[in-house]
Amino acid sequence: MNLIPQQHPLGCFIASTAMVLDMTYEDVAQTIPLQDQGGEEWWQPVLASLQALAAPRGKVVVDLEPPFIVQPGMRYLAQVPTNIPGFYHILAIDESGIAFNPD
Numbered sequence: 001m002n003l004i005p006q007q008h009p010l011g012c013f014i015a016s017t018a019m020v021l022d023m024t025y026e027d028v029a030q031t032i033p034l035q036d037q038g039g040e041e042w043w044q045p046v047l048a049s050l051q052a053l054a055a056p057r058g059k060v061v062v063d064l065e066p067p068f069i070v071q072p073g074m075r076y077l078a079q080v081p082t083n084i085p086g087f088y089h090i091l092a093i094d095e096s097g098i099a100f101n102p103d
Contacts, residue, residue, distance in 0.1 A: 001094040006102040008098030012090040019092035
């Protein structure tokens, strides 16, 4: 996986998705909006967009609830709480379990 930096202060989800799916930031940004709001209002439509980007690449999107174990050979998006309620920082995790921070 290649590190792709976020291009906007709220672009961590876009950059991490690009890393996990081997896409460019710009290509993902055309489909997935910036996280300008928190919670379910933002996540549910974005999950559908993420699935639409992943399917043609032979990837499956599963929304896992903790606790879960990182499986070797799989890529993940991980959310880390921030000091803003309802907002998370998103990291990409590669096949060997190494986390990539787009910030």
